[in-house]
Amino acid sequence: MIKKTTTAVSLSLLILASACKTTQPKMNEEKKELVSTKKEVVYQVFTRLFGNKNTTNKPWGTIEENGVGKFNDFTDLALKEIKDLGVTYIWYTGVPHHALVRDYTAIGISNDDPEVIKGRAGSPYAVKDYYNVNPDLAVNPADRLQEFEALINRTHKAGMKMLIDIVPNHIARKYEGKSNPSGIKDFGADVDTTVEYKRDNNFYYIPKTQFEIPDGVVPLNGEKNSLIDGKFVEIPAKWTGNGSRMAKPDKNDWYETIKVNYGIRPDGFKDFPELPAGSETKSYQEHFDFWKNRDVPNSWVKFRDIALYWTAKGVDGFRFDMAEMVPVEFWSYMNSAIKVNNPDAFLLAEVYNPKEYRNYIQLGKMDYLYDKVETYDKLKEIIQGKSAPNDLTNIQKGLEDIEHNMLHFLDNHDEQRLASAQFAGTLQKGKPLMVYSITIGTSPTMVYFGQEVGEAGNENAGFGLQSRTSIFDYMGVPNHQRWMNGGKFDGGQLTHDEKELRNFYKKLLNFSINSSALMGKYQEIQTINQQSTKAYDAGIYAFTRWSNDQKLIVVTNFSWLTVSVFELKIPSDIITQWNLKDGTYTLTDQIYKNNSVKLEVLNGEGKAKIKIEPSESFIYQLEVN
Structure with a gap:
């Protein structure tokens, strides 16, 4: 999730403060069993951008102007080349149907209001329908789910596994479950909107108050649109995704989303059972048995059902957005249910508080967390001349008992691109960071598409920020497009230095997954x-x-x-x-x-x-x- 605010996230802090106390460092016996015999390499692709061949890159451009990638662009050849790079998992980012500015009413999807959408293509972290996929990504939007299911099969046929996002902390302001399986009710159904909080309400409300669009929001960069009228009807207003309790949030808040209620009262009290002492050493089966037949908040059940729906379709795991903004007990409940159904599921979480790492691994039953705040941040300081590499020794020592659980990366959709002037600055300077990142531990390594050919994120896409590859806009990714070479996926348009860099990554990644x-x-x-x-x-x-x-x-x-x-x-x-x-x-x-x-x-x-x-x-x- 792009962090665009410095606003205090009051509810999140309450959740963290009330989480189970950090346990003494101790490797969970189950985790010892789960340590793979080989390293895993996760290749993150922003699905909307991967296959786009259009090079126009007009700021705020439409699909017609700037193009968009499709599920079908991941051809057998494309997937073979990704696997040959040394990849074992593909994380398809932006798959669940999220709010966007495009008319799909012909296939029964309601229009979204640009005033509560970031960019034109929309944030992949403002999910509108968890039981279907982004219609932009399908050749035939009416058949979008079938096209994604075909991609699952192609990925497995190519010898790789796959992940998608689940965003448990917040959903789009206009959530509409058009594809719910039989018996599944929408978020916000059967709730009491007259009170701020009730355990089985899916949201927090500001009773008798109308939501107001934040000051300073300029949807579509000022472009005229019949849906832009200065208001978005939401009565009563709901708390915003990042925890803002204002009916009129700040423009830097996650105003396009609403906060999901997991049974944490506004004062921080937990309205659900707590895990018993010693749970950090228990297996996922024991966690599952603990929660079986217990009464839990409605939102817990909804997200568990969502996860099991996708694993039943063949999805091999999930990347959980802003996991630390959700109580660790919920993760114990949901992840143990996932693991009982699929013991090999790959569960990766975005967590940025080092004091909470062991809770989310041992109590929340996460397989992997981002090693962002310590290893990634230190490597960035080192390559910018702000720190000495000696500091890495203490970081690794401090993470010794959980090093296998701390996924390493140097590039992703939230961060400045490795080759950007704001990070390493050149293709060459990023190489030692990659060697260290991939060889220091037994944990998985993640590579963001385009990283291996030196993508620098220099484009002004519109809403998105330069130095990052925009997740909010329709655009092309230049270095990656040169490797894609019109669908040949042979690097035919790469420069000499870009080819050399990709060969370096190919050697390094393949060595890593075969090194005992x-x-x-x-x-x-x-x-x-x-x-x-x-x-x-x-x-x-x-x-x-x-x-x-x-x-x-x-x-x-x-x-x-x-x-x-x-x-x-x-x-x-x-x-x-x-x-x-x-x-x-x-x-x-x-x-x-x-x-x-x-x-x-x-x-x-x-x-x-x-x-x-x-x-x-x-x-x-x-x-x-």
Whole structure:
């Protein structure tokens, strides 16, 4: 979810404050069983943009002017090329039917009011109908669900699994469940709107008060539209998605959405059962058994049913938007239900409060959380010259017990693009960040489409901000379109540097998903080298990863200016664990196969002479005869 506000999110803070106390770091026994034997790579695609071949990119352009991608653009060839990049999961972003400015009344969909829509194409996080998909994405909008089901089948046929979004904290202001299965009632049905709060109301109300459009909102950039009349009828007004309790929210609030009520009273009191002590060590089956037959708020049941509807169609997991704005007990309830139905489901959550990480993993039964606030933010500081890479050691140590659960990324729809001037700035400077991100832990790695060809997000799409690829507008993604090459998906229009970057990603990602060492042990060697090696530049970072059959030494140069020549020290405890005798061994880089160095082991300690160029990285594998 794009964060466009600094407004205090009062209800969210109450939820966090009332969440179960953070448990002592302890790896859940179930999580040990769930650690995969290989790394996973998630490829996030913004579905509306992926297949668009139109290069017009007129600010605030319509579909007719700027074009739009379709489910059918993910052809067998496109999916093969994505898999060959080294991808195991595709996260199709923006699939559920969300509010947008386009007339689909001919197929029974009501028009949405531009005054409560961000952009023209609309926010994918203002969902209008959870039981259907975005009509923009279908060749025949009336058959949109069938076209998406065909994409599920093609993705699986290509040898990958797939994720979609669920946005539990908020929904579009004009939610209409036109596709509900039999017996499923809409959000807001059978509620009491005369009170601010009731446990089984799906929303919070401001009784006897009309919603007002925020001051300063200029829908469609001032374009005339018959639906723009300065008002949006909502009586009584509801709390806004980010927690604003004002009938007239601020323009920086998530005014296009309404907050979902999970049984948290306005004063923060929980109107539902709490998990018993010791639940952090319980399996998802035990969590499921705890909730079975218990009376829970209506919104809990609605979202559980939504998740199970999509898993029944073959969706392999979910990315949960702004998960920490929803109580952790709900996640225990829903995720345990998902896992009982599909133990292999991939459950990824957007959580930004490090103090709550273990609660959402151990109590909420999440598989993975964004490692944004610590690893991502630190890497961004390092490449911008604001911090030293040594700080990474303490971050990894602090996350040691949950490192497998902390998904690494450098690019996504919310953040500034890795190659943008506001982040790394060049294709080359992003490389050491990627090597570190993908090799430091056993957790999955995520790549955002276009990242692998250096997309910088320079376009002025309209509502969206430059340096990000807009999720609110119809547009084309230039570097990605050059790789797409009119549907050939062969990189035929890429520049030399863009081709080289994609080849780098292909080597790195494929190495990662086939490396046993990257699912094995880790030990930093940064501290000893910083302390004992005079020529060890401040921009260098090194660590080791190993398994029974593979030993790796990772050396990366975050400096984009300095060539470093030094003698890398491998301490005696690692030499002992690797069972190395005194002698000479070969270390071969796994990115640039023509690079190798000698590891000299003498008196139980190892040394290797290293020369590393600016922004260069090596993944040295110990060759054992």
